[in-house]
Amino acid sequence: EDQVTQSPEALRLQEGESSSLNCSYTVSGLRGLFWYRQDPGKGPEFLFTLYSAGEEKEKERLKATLTKKESFLHITAPKPEDSATYLCAVSRGQNFVFGPGTRLSVLP
């Protein structure tokens, strides 16, 4: 059965304190792994797509990496505005399987 897990469930960081979020998956026929950011009461905002092991993508303070079984979202020197829930999803065919998300809080 296709499955996506994320850890930790919640993470509190001080401003400037770098850390990583984990997304582990088991899926047959992976067609991509996706990271989204979701603010309360809003729809998810697309961040990255990763297609193959070893691939890396960067955007401002965020960097996503992919292995055959997991992906990491590294946050370097986070700011309070980075506080959100970060969701990862894997694509098998045309549908996504979403993980439960990591709620990130960055304190000033």
Add this chain to the structure above:
Amino acid sequence: GAVVSQHPSRVICKSGTSVKIECRSLDFQATTMFWYRQFPKQSLMLMATSNEGSKATYEQGVEKDKFLINHASLTLSTLTVTSAHPEDSSFYICSARGVPGYEQYFGPGTRLTVT
């Protein structure tokens, strides 16, 4: 680019009435649109997938007669919640996917409250 809108953003209706939610891709043609439901502090739950001009494919446990989906054009899909009940109160989010690629772009969501 890749902007998806939803209307309305919030709706309150009485039990037994029907509510229609619109989802539009504003700057691309969406070959496939998806409807999700999200409960507080939970992840997204896929309700159905629709391709333009075809009948929607519903996930197991989702009542197709209660949640009517129409994908009449490459830029518009609608979700109608029929005979709404308080337990249908939730946050409904649509997404759209164009070509190429598998990315889904999400709308801002619709908060439905059934009284």
